[in-house]
Amino acid sequence: MTTGQLHRGPDEDLVRSLIAGQFPRWAGLPVARFPSGGTVNAVYRLGEGMVVRLPLTKAGAKDAALEQEWLPRLAPRLPTAIPEVLGAGAPAEGYPWPWSVHRWPAGENPEAGALREPVRLAGDLAGFVAQMRSITLPGAPAAYRGGPLVALDQSTRAAIRQLRGIPQEDVDCDAAAEVWKQALRAPGQDSPPVWLHADLMPGNLLIDRGRLSAVIDFGCLGTGDPACDLFPAWNLLPADAREAFREALGVDDPTWNRGRARTLSQALISLPYYRERNPAMAENARHVIRAVLGDG
Missing domain, CATH: 3.30.200.20 (Phosphorylase Kinase; domain 1)
Structure with missing residues (x-):
């Protein structure tokens, strides 16, 4: 070894x-x-x-x-x-x-497009995120990916260039680049840091009878931009549940737009890397890109 x-x-x-x-x-x-x-x-x-x-x-x-x-x-x-x-x-x-x-935690991973009660699940997720944000434990590490949006700029633009060379993925790279550019230019980039899970992917969520039963894999935890824990809005929830999630958390426009851009960035970077290595992660990346670009 x-x-x-x-x-x-x-x-x-x-x-x-x-x-x-x-x-x-x-x-x-x-x-x-x-x-x-x-x-x-x-x-x-x-x-x-x-x-x-x-x-x-x-x-x-x-x-x-x-x-x-x-x-x-x-x-x-x-x-x-x-x-x-x-x-x-x-x-x-x-x-x-x-x-x-x-x-061993109870539950199964949710699948985008196959949720039993998406609006209720959105409420459960919002409750978890809100409670994470309210934590005041001292000595917190900096969350992985929790820094400023601009820190993702180079890798996001590189991923868009890479996807332009993979036409079979059928990604609207111009639209993705525009979403990213607008997010970088938007005001309100300096929200106070809060506690985050920082990796709320479907594979890190467990549901039981349609409701959130557990959240797992906290390896990215720490404090950072509150937009980092908005990922389920686009990687899991349909449009009506997405709005319920936002309303339950009371997310303002700048934070919501950063969350949208961060989720897109992760998907753009993941897709070319995982398309032949990890089919499940690649498919979720495709779902995110569709959801974000259709959410304009």
């Missing part, structure tokens, strides 16, 4: 060895790889009620340490279930980074 990246991730035998060596009380439980569209962690079921998350990269290892520190402090302050850290694993058996055992 290297210390830079585990391309295929740890196998089940390694996970069993890590568990036996550091958490012997769970050594006899079955271990099974869980199919996940995520790109940061390998995920394994441990018995019936737990999940083992092992970073695939050195950067992901920093996320694991961040979650171990902050999830226990955030959980009692939030209205929705979040991962409960049951064990903080250390490097061993040739595996080079910190890893975690969490309680």
